[in-house]
Amino acid sequence: MKNHKTIVLSNQEISPGYFRMRILAPDYSRLAKPGQFVMFRVQRSLLPLLRRPFGIFRTGFMPADCDTMPPKEFIEIIYKVVGSGTEIMQGLHYGDPVELLGPLGSGFDLNLTSGDNILVGGGIGLVPLYMLAESIADPSRAEVLIGGRSRDDIITVTEFERLGVKTFVSTEDGSIGDAGLVTKVLEQRLEQKPKARVFACGPMPMIRAVEKICRSKGVALQVSLEELMACGVGACLGCVVKGEGHTTERPSYLCTCTVGPVFNASDLAWDNHDHASGAVSYGGCECGEKR
Amino acid sequence: MKRKEKVIKNVNMQVEIAGITLRNPIMPASGTFGYGEEYAPYLDLNSLGAIVTKGLSLNPKAGNNTPRVCETVGGMLNAIGLQNVGIEQFIYQKMPFLEQFDTPVIVNFFGNTQDEYGEVAARLDELPGVAGLEMNISCPNVKHGGIIFGTDPQAAFAAVASVRKRTSKPLIVKLTPNVTDIQVTARAAEEAGADAISLINTLTGMAVDVKTRRPRLANTIGGLSGPAIRPIAVRLVHQVVQAVKIPVIGIGGISRAMDALEFLIVGAKAVQVGTANFVDPNAMATIITELENFCLEEGIDDINDLIGTLEV
Numbered sequence: 001m002k003n004h005k006t007i008v009l010s011n012q013e014i015s016p017g018y019f020r021m022r023i024l025a026p027d028y029s030r031l032a033k034p035g036q037f038v039m040f041r042v043q044r045s046l047l048p049l050l051r052r053p054f055g056i057f058r059t060g061f062m063p064a065d066c067d068t069m070p071p072k073e074f075i076e077i078i079y080k081v082v083g084s085g086t087e088i089m090q091g092l093h094y095g096d097p098v099e100l101l102g103p104l105g106s107g108f109d110l111n112l113t114s115g116d117n118i119l120v121g122g123g124i125g126l127v128p129l130y131m132l133a134e135s136i137a138d139p140s141r142a143e144v145l146i147g148g149r150s151r152d153d154i155i156t157v158t159e160f161e162r163l164g165v166k167t168f169v170s171t172e173d174g175s176i177g178d179a180g181l182v183t184k185v186l187e188q189r190l191e192q193k194p195k196a197r198v199f200a201c202g203p204m205p206m207i208r209a210v211e212k213i214c215r216s217k218g219v220a221l222q223v224s225l226e227e228l229m230a231c232g233v234g235a236c237l238g239c240v241v242k243g244e245g246h247t248t249e250r251p252s253y254l255c256t257c258t259v260g261p262v263f264n265a266s267d268l269a270w271d272n273h274d275h276a277s278g279a280v281s282y283g284g285c286e287c288g289e290k291r
Numbered sequence: 292m293k294r295k296e297k298v299i300k301n302v303n304m305q306v307e308i309a310g311i312t313l314r315n316p317i318m319p320a321s322g323t324f325g326y327g328e329e330y331a332p333y334l335d336l337n338s339l340g341a342i343v344t345k346g347l348s349l350n351p352k353a354g355n356n357t358p359r360v361c362e363t364v365g366g367m368l369n370a371i372g373l374q375n376v377g378i379e380q381f382i383y384q385k386m387p388f389l390e391q392f393d394t395p396v397i398v399n400f401f402g403n404t405q406d407e408y409g410e411v412a413a414r415l416d417e418l419p420g421v422a423g424l425e426m427n428i429s430c431p432n433v434k435h436g437g438i439i440f441g442t443d444p445q446a447a448f449a450a451v452a453s454v455r456k457r458t459s460k461p462l463i464v465k466l467t468p469n470v471t472d473i474q475v476t477a478r479a480a481e482e483a484g485a486d487a488i489s490l491i492n493t494l495t496g497m498a499v500d501v502k503t504r505r506p507r508l509a510n511t512i513g514g515l516s517g518p519a520i521r522p523i524a525v526r527l528v529h530q531v532v533q534a535v536k537i538p539v540i541g542i543g544g545i546s547r548a549m550d551a552l553e554f555l556i557v558g559a560k561a562v563q564v565g566t567a568n569f570v571d572p573n574a575m576a577t578i579i580t581e582l583e584n585f586c587l588e589e590g591i592d593d594i595n596d597l598i599g600t601l602e603v
């Protein structure tokens with residue numbers, strides 16, 4: 001874990017609204033584990049103020065500028081332009097100064113990747129699954145279910161194919177691959193591979209549906225979650241999710257940035273898991289006590 | 292401030308607050324630095340003036356629903372709900388780590404009744420590793436309809452007085468800015484026995500998601516922090532410095548040495564850095580270096596010579 005003041009190496013649009021950015025990142029290929037993320041400072045000013053969390057897509061080396069220099073170590077992130085920070089990011093070029101805090105978070109439990117593996121990703125949720133696929137011992141027994149709303153949201157298919165992982169593409173509007181939700185494909189694949197372990201990342205409704213399916217079939221599931229973050233290191237307690245057994249009387253809150261972002265589904269409270277978009281609200285003071 | 296002609300090589304950065312000696316006037320603001328260990332990989336905790344820990348209550352506290360944080364222009368809103376491990380776990384799980392460092396530990400704490408404040412203070416008073424207490428009075432008094440202690444000078448006086456009885460350690464009272472006349476609360480705290488005052492805590496604020504028409508925070512209302520609040524904080528510190536004799540610690544929107552200097556010049560003896568830690572985990576180290584460089588360039592050989600030198 002370190003904060004690197006570093007630079008952008010490249011930044012390319014890979015699908016409308018989706019960019020792949022390569023960033024100079026010493027030590028990451030040694031340190032970064034599949035499922036970990038970085039807190040990315042998009043520019044060295046106070047606007048936007050907070051860093052943005054992004055999953056690590058992959059790490060690698062590229063040739064140095066001259067023969068006497070060691071190769072350059074980099075990470076790649078893939079991001080969708082959704083707001084103020086990612087809008088600035090899409091305009092960044094080679095050499096632009098940025099900062100990387102990481103690698104952060106727990107990552108996937110790789111002890112659980114022997115046998116059949118099914119990776120389920122929706123849109124940008126494919127990002128952390130790629131490094132996971134890279135580390136699976138037997139890629140021929142892994143498959144990745146790639147979902148999205150429309151053709152433009154289907155990313156990284158060729159990258160997974162190159163690893164020898166079988167890909168299943170589906171879109172909600174049927175513009176590419178099977179028409180329908182990625183969870184429908186999951187149900188079908190679990191018929192074929194009932195003992196598979198499942199790894200999922202994507203929008204919360206997708207994650208919830210995947211959890212229901214896996215629970216009903218008794219299949220082990222790891223999920224990677226997104227929460228609003230301020231610090232990324234466990235200090236602000238802004239990014240919590242409710243743990244298994246959480247009640248108002250005996251609360252259990254887990255930090256997404258340190259305990260997560262990858263959780264065993266069985267460690268989380270699913271029935272009353274409030275996410276960023278669906279939280280209850282009540283009036284009160286800054287301390288959160290009802291007046 | 293007049294510029295001295297002499298060339299200096301060393302600057303004394305040491306300041307003293309309520310009997311606590313700080314190697315420099317920079318320390319983290321409570322709730323933005325966890326229990327220290329979260330930032331230890333990024334920053335030498337021995338380089339700080341002090342370590343201020345996350346607000347602590349008698350029993351563990353769960354905090355609010357999410358979303359708990361949201362970014363605003365030049366700042367952020369938070370409604371964490373004072374989630375913390377409670378005093379027992381703090382003593383057994385967090386103190387041993389903090390005691391490894393040669394840096395004074397200031398423990399921020401709160402209660403929801405006057406008695407609870409007293410209880411926590413009494414427990415903390417027993418701990419040799421605790422250099423001082425910072426009492427957060429921006430909390431609702433559940434016995435009195437939930438009115439915030441710090442917005443009611445009488446309640447603030449009573450709470451501080453009851454804590455004063457339970458501890459002989461240096462007591463810093465942290466004020467809320469959400470009042471009409473900060474000088475009244477500051478004097479109440481001083482008269483009740485505070486050894487120092489720190490301010491500001493967050494300003495209450497609110498943000499709305501216009502598409503869902505819901506508040507951006509689950510708690511609806513949150514506390515605003517970050518660069519956006521600095522001018523308000525400087526003004527309030529300036530007013531409190533005029534009103535009390537005890538030392539004042541300035542807090543609010545400090546990201547660089549220049550920001551910290553504003554507070555020192557209006558009369559704060561030390562400052563706390565909050566939200567800036569999230570932006571740059573190394574922020575305090577940079578501020579300390581830059582502060583020293585500023586003094587060297589300006590020919591100031593003791594940072595204390597700078598404190599309270601505002602010319603009006």
Ligand SMILES: Cc1cc2nc3c(=O)[nH]c(=O)nc-3n(C[C@H](O)[C@H](O)[C@H](O)COP(=O)(O)OP(=O)(O)OC[C@H]3O[C@@H](n4cnc5c(N)ncnc54)[C@H](O)[C@@H]3O)c2cc1C
Nearest residue numbers: 052053054055078079080083084085086127226227228261
């Ligand atoms: C662990 C983790 C990994 C992620 N990995 C990726 C990834 O690989 N690719 C990708 O495109 N996105 C990823 N995200 C989501 C990404 O962080 C947000 O899309 C991004 O922060 C939006 O920033 P913005 O300034 O463009 O949006 P704005 O809406 O302007 O952002 C305002 C604030 O909200 C926060 N925010 C907004 N949306 C999200 C979100 N979905 N999750 C968390 N915080 C959010 C921002 O960080 C910022 O603090 C990840 C999130 C987390 C928590």
Ligand SMILES: Cc1cc2nc3c(=O)[nH]c(=O)nc-3n(C[C@H](O)[C@H](O)[C@H](O)COP(=O)(O)O)c2cc1C
Nearest residue numbers: 320321322346369427491492516517543544565566
């Ligand atoms: C996420 C977060 C948590 C905080 N928790 C506490 C707390 O537990 N106790 C407290 O007295 N102040 C707390 N504060 C207030 C800060 O200590 C500080 O007073 C405020 O953020 C203003 O400083 P800043 O602008 O440098 O952040 C918190 C602030 C933030 C942003």
Ligand code: FES
Nearest residue numbers: 232234237239257
């Ligand atoms: S983002 Fe601050 S604790 Fe997780």
